[in-house]
């Protein structure tokens with residue numbers, strides 16, 4: 001009786017994984033690459049301490065934003081690296097561990113480099129929009145689980 005329950009549970013789990021995979025891929029395709037969307041994500045983060053805003057070069061414009069969770073660990077950092085008044089470098093954390101970094105390298109308001117990390121240091125996936133047309137055209141996946149080396 002217990003075994004049968006387990007088999008049914010396992011079946012449901014496999015079904016969820018099979019159905020979930022294409023849904024996840026679809027979501028990725030329609031991902032909003034705009035800097036505005038990243039800023040929304042920053043301000044929409046919940047269960048955080050109030051955002052800290054800094055003007056590191058004291059030119060009157062905020063160029064560094066950070067949000068930490070209630071546990072005091074980093075949730076997200078946002079930088080205006082070239083100090084042109086628009087944020088261009090985004091660090092996303094999972095309880096203080098860096099999991100994603102998104103960069104607008106040509107200051108056109110759209111992310112063109114997106115990196116996914118594991119354990120804060122290993123690159124799991126690298127995406128780049130080399131011609132700045134809003135579509136990532138150079139995508140590399142790295143196998144970080146086997147040996148930590150790039151393939």
Ligand SMILES: [Ca+2]
Pocket residue numbers: 080081082083084085086087088107
């Ligand atoms: Ca900028």
Ligand SMILES: [Ca+2]
Pocket residue numbers: 103104105106107108109110111112132
């Ligand atoms: Ca860009």
Ligand SMILES: [Ca+2]
Pocket residue numbers: 128129130131132133134135136137
């Ligand atoms: Ca492109």
